[in-house]
Amino acid sequence: MKSPWPAEFARIPDADWAVAPLGELALKYDTVEGHGWYCNLDRTVTDLAAYLEPHHRLLDYSGGTGILASRLLMEVATRGFGILIVDSSPKFLRLAVDKLGRQERMGFRLLRYLKKEKRLQSLAETVDGSLYPSAFDAVVSTNAIHLYYGLAETLRSWWQALRPGGRVFIQSGNIGLPYMPAGSWIIDETVEEIHRRAREIVASQERWSAYRAPLGDPSRMEPYDVQRRKFFLPVRPIEHYLSRLEEAGFRILEVTHLPIEAHVDQWYEFLSAYHDGVLGWIGGSKRIEGRGPTAEAVEDRLQILRDALADIFPNSGSFRAIWTYINAERPEDL
Numbered sequence: 001m002k003s004p005w006p007a008e009f010a011r012i013p014d015a016d017w018a019v020a021p022l023g024e025l026a027l028k029y030d031t032v033e034g035h036g037w038y039c040n041l042d043r044t045v046t047d048l049a050a051y052l053e054p055h056h057r058l059l060d061y062s063g064g065t066g067i068l069a070s071r072l073l074m075e076v077a078t079r080g081f082g083i084l085i086v087d088s089s090p091k092f093l094r095l096a097v098d099k100l101g102r103q104e105r106m107g108f109r110l111l112r113y114l115k116k117e118k119r120l121q122s123l124a125e126t127v128d129g130s131l132y133p134s135a136f137d138a139v140v141s142t143n144a145i146h147l148y149y150g151l152a153e154t155l156r157s158w159w160q161a162l163r164p165g166g167r168v169f170i171q172s173g174n175i176g177l178p179y180m181p182a183g184s185w186i187i188d189e190t191v192e193e194i195h196r197r198a199r200e201i202v203a204s205q206e207r208w209s210a211y212r213a214p215l216g217d218p219s220r221m222e223p224y225d226v227q228r229r230k231f232f233l234p235v236r237p238i239e240h241y242l243s244r245l246e247e248a249g250f251r252i253l254e255v256t257h258l259p260i261e262a263h264v265d266q267w268y269e270f271l272s273a274y275h276d277g278v279l280g281w282i283g284g285s286k287r288i289e290g291r292g293p294t295a296e297a298v299e300d301r302l303q304i305l306r307d308a309l310a311d312i313f314p315n316s317g318s319f320r321a322i323w324t325y326i327n328a329e330r331p332e333d334l
């Protein structure tokens with residue numbers, strides 16, 4: 001198989017993050033691979049498999065622990081396209097290297113957070129000059145675009161990364177829609193509902209009385225509201241994404257919405273990794289109070305999280321979430 005990369009390209013950079021021990025949160029995140037709701041990737045895998053040719057290069061922006069890349073390589077193992085995973089999390093990217101680094105077609109680049117400048121590196125600062133601009137045939141972003149603070153700049157950098165005629169494949173379960181089928185959820189909006197139910201549970205059940213103090217004090221609760229919205233950002237409407245794509249120079253080719261069934265148990269598993277963000281006010285958060293919760297408080301927090309989910313989804317082991325898929329292209333130069 002001919003390498004998709006230029007001769008001088010170092011697939012795995014010689015950097016600390018690439019050889020660091022594997023991190024617990026990354027390993028925990030990676031278990032979503034086995035969750036039913038991660039069938040949200042199926043449509044994207046199908047679209048990419050239909051589009052990519054053997055000599056192509058795919059930029060997997062926010063590729064995380066490499067779940068999409070693994071699935072795509074399983075689907076079309078013998079087609080020799082290259083995949084460059086770019087991500088802002090050194091720990092997630094480290095796990096991706098561990099899983100996929102032996103494959104010659106895989107490359108990895110970290111978008112470092114520049115503390116002094118309070119921003120992430122751009123693609124131009126991270127990807128080799130031989131590949132940026134214009135060396136990619138497609139950019140994919142799964143389960144991540146709703147997390148981008150600098151959406152407009154990010155989309156412009158994707159446009160630059162692509163050759164004229166190249167494609168963008170975006171999907172997320174956290175894009176706001178003007179119409180939602182009855183009983184359906186934007187998946188992260190369950191978090192606000194869990195918080196509301198948890199307040200009621202703590203206020204009404206005597207056994208949780210030790211956690212009531214912040215409930216009556218908005219000044220104590222507010223930092224937790226802010227923290228929760230940092231972990232699970234307020235949902236932006238679809239028009240926001242489509243307008244930014246067009247402003248960056250893309251032509252929208254297709255917008256699709258699909259129902260994805262999420263098992264409540266698996267959604268609990270996922271959220272339990274972020275319990276500090278979801279229900280930090282139960283037992284306190286180190287980021288806010290300067291000291292973390294006791295082991296017992298964490299146990300209680302997780303029990304209240306389970307109870308809140310059981311309240312929201314009574315008599316049903318699953319709920320329906322709506323995922324949005326947007327395909328666009330960088331038009332050919334005229």
Ligand SMILES: C[S@@+](CC[C@H](N)C(=O)[O-])C[C@H]1O[C@@H](n2cnc3c(N)ncnc32)[C@H](O)[C@@H]1O
Binds near residue numbers: 064065067086143
């Ligand atoms: C929910 S995970 C999804 C990972 C992977 N694409 C998937 O579908 O499994 C979100 C990913 O986006 C990355 N991320 C968050 N903010 C980002 C940003 N501003 N730029 C690039 N990546 C970002 C995170 O590090 C994480 O790997």
